Amino acid sequence: MDRSPILLFFRRMFRRKLVLVAFVVLFVIMLMALLAPWVAPYEPTAIKVIRRLKPPGELNWLGTDEFGRDVFSRIIYGARASLGIGFAVVVVSMTVGTLFGLLAGYFRSLDGVVMRVVDALMALPDILLAIFLVAVLGASAFNVVLALSIVYTPRVVRVVRASTLVIRELPFVEAARALGVSTRRILSVHILLNVASPVLVQATFIFAYAVLAEAGLSFLGAGVPPELPTWGTMIASGQQYADDAFWVVLFPGLAIVLAALSLQIVGDGLRDMLDPKLRKAL
Amino acid sequence: MDKSPLLSIRDLEVRFRTEEGEVTPVRGVTLSVGAGETVALVGESGSGKSVTSLATMGLLPRPAGRVSGGQILFRKRSGETVDLATLPSSDLRKLRGSEIAMIFQEPMTSLNPVLTVGEQIAESVRLHMSLGHAAALKRAEEMLELVEIPNARRRVHEYPHQMSGGMRQRVMIALAMSCNPSLLIADEPTTALDVTIQAQILVLIERLQKELGMGVLFITHNLGVVAEIADRVTVMYAGQVVETGTVGAIFRTPRHPYTSALLNCLPARAQRGEDGRRVVQSIPGSIGPVGDGCAFAPRCSQAADVCRTGSIMLEAEMERSVRCVRWREAFA
Amino acid sequence: MSASPLLAVEGLTKHFGRAPHLVRAVEDVSFHIAPGEVLGLVGESGSGKSTIGRLVLRLIESTAGTIRFEGQDISKLPERQLKFLRRNAQMVFQDPYASLNPRLRVRDIIGEAIDAHRLASGAKRTERIGELLETVGLPASHMSRFPHEFSGGQRQRIGVARALAVEPKLIVADEPVSALDVSVQAQVINLMQDLRQRFGLAMLFISHDLDVVELMCDRIAVLYLGRVMEIGSSEEISQRPRHPYTRALLAASPKADPDAPKIRRMLTGDIPSPMAPPSGCVFRTRCPMATDECARSVPKLRSAGDGHKFACHYDTANDERPAAA
Structure with missing residues (x-):
């Protein structure tokens, strides 16, 4: 029998080929974003007016934009910002959401208050709430992260609270209480370790949503300032040239679709694998 | 029984595909149920009794599980005998609703x-x-x-x-x-029930069986229930039938060391030890991976070298059968 | 009966929810356990037996009544003053799968008990964990494994080792062998018997299986719908039951003996919901000898001698014994 849980994890995870493909795609995108200065053929901000709006070709694989900047290089650097913002949103919303979810699920007295705030936030459409928040806070990468974190934290709270409610009733938690284990340890070890799986699944979905939402915000002009190349700002500034130079918007658009789709597929794969009921059915 | 039995399972083998490869939870089940007779199929978890019942009902989870050997012969009301293991699923479904009925643990x-x-x-x-x-x-x-x-x-x-x-x-x-069935397959039907309710259900099943003349295959892990309801008993261990006999014979003169040890594990059969305390016998270890020889050998107090090699056959004699090469010596 | 019981429960009551969905899980239950004594709680679903176990350990709050542990009423103490209870009273659970945190190694599962009371640290801690594993019949080397690597019976042993880690005086065992196969059940029963003798443990042994309880326990309390129907020594309860419910329960449990009389007399009807228990004697709706009096007043526990008590309006001593008892 294979004793290594990590190996087993990946073997289960990649039983479905699509999940493997998505995982590889994500890995490549992230690697390129990390190694952007070495991978990108041009500086993302290098303006070459004579080569503006050139179609994809040998010099510029994915063409150039209205300032003659290389679209491929900008997509790679844009991945840094887009995925970076997405990742930051995931980190912030996971941390805050898990904390409040644990508290709401474990202490019934806090449940009412926390969940009413969560309900109120979730009653508003995601993108509208984000636009409103950025409008109030001002457009900057930091504020986009803040706004999207506020938008997605309630989802995490819900997932964590639901799992906590189940786990707190399990005998091993009762056993810990009977032993006189501190509440802090019960929450941070017994419950947190066991909500990790659903939270991880949620994290991949939020990552995907956040990448999409950032693009949406930037496109609407309520996101990061246009100087910073993100996939969203690329489409936003390129849209007026789209009729003559489809590549200016098509390729950043494809990048968004590819990243978001891969994240969702990986998330689905994780969920199928971590849900014992579904796993049995496989 | 002069007529052929209602249900006759011969050398049944069932395989399952799992993540870790193929497993054979049932690898040699032979049993029969006559009309108007109650046969208890007894075993602990991992014995393969539930898989046997699922295979008989044609309810193995597909495509992971399949009958890979043996026959499940069922005598229809028309007198015709069919093999449930190879019957097309549409015919099986028809049969299941009319001549074969099932009840489960969790209604x-x-x-x-x-x-x-x-x-x-x-x-x-x-x-x-x-x-x-x-x-x-x-x-x-x-x-x-x-x-x-x-x-x-x-x-x-x-x-x-x-x-x-x-x-x-x-x-x-x-x-x-x-649907007025001729065969009832009852898979742990009283396990989830309280003991006073269990008694009601057992008496009910017994009454219906007598009134309607059904054959009953009763799958259970509870030896008390077996003694209460069964005419004949088939004991399973690690996917094989290890012993078959009338309920009296099995409980009074078990021949397989597993049957005997299992009965001695019952709290009601606890013996007073030297210090005056009542102690139950237990069987060391748990059902392990199946290797060469007798599957029970690693836990058996009577095991000898002959038990650890080759495949042990089910020896049949009159109404009884036992899968042990040493049963004559072990209970001499 | 010892002069100073380890555990003394008086008038224990637990209601869940509120009207009209009030569940009367435990109603005016009293019993005591002497040091080193094993008391069995027997009953069917809705009898409140598991609730009583959790009330005693203060895992849930009682509605009324007192719980004295070594003379001190612990029923109203705040959690931070319960350290001595947590140190002296432990629990073993039914489900060998859900009672161990699947994400922790055995070392950390047992070590948690040691840490919570600062009993040992460093190499001493590891040594102690190994010793505990060996006490329950597992090799010390298994401490770095995860629960899923063990069989049900082995997990139950780990659960016992965890409870023993604080060297308790009382163990509440909630159906500790019900989820196990017969052959493994016997192993765990014998283990618990041994440990009981070795460490002088007192136990509150909760089970629905009369045979197991009779084997394990010095005394037995029979519960029905949250009330004590009968309490007495194991022998008295199993050989000379006085309450009609105890008799019915004995008659209904199938004997692993084809020569024993078959179940013929049995209780009709269902166990009533604890949300709407019958008036008077809660058992009267299924009792073969119920009269109008039983609907009017709740029978008090009365003595049948030798600490044997039963709660029935009628003196059942001269009745014929139930057929299968």
């Missing part, structure tokens, strides 16, 4: 929560008899009376969740009886 999951119990029984009745809606519902009410549900007229309109576990199991039995 709640086998009943449809959005239909009244009356509607569910009526639906089954109409599948097998050409009755109108009202007549079928009337028949459902009679079925509830048959299984001794009080106020059948009123309860026929209730939903499963409005009933207790015991009542739901009665409904399941009514549903199973509605």
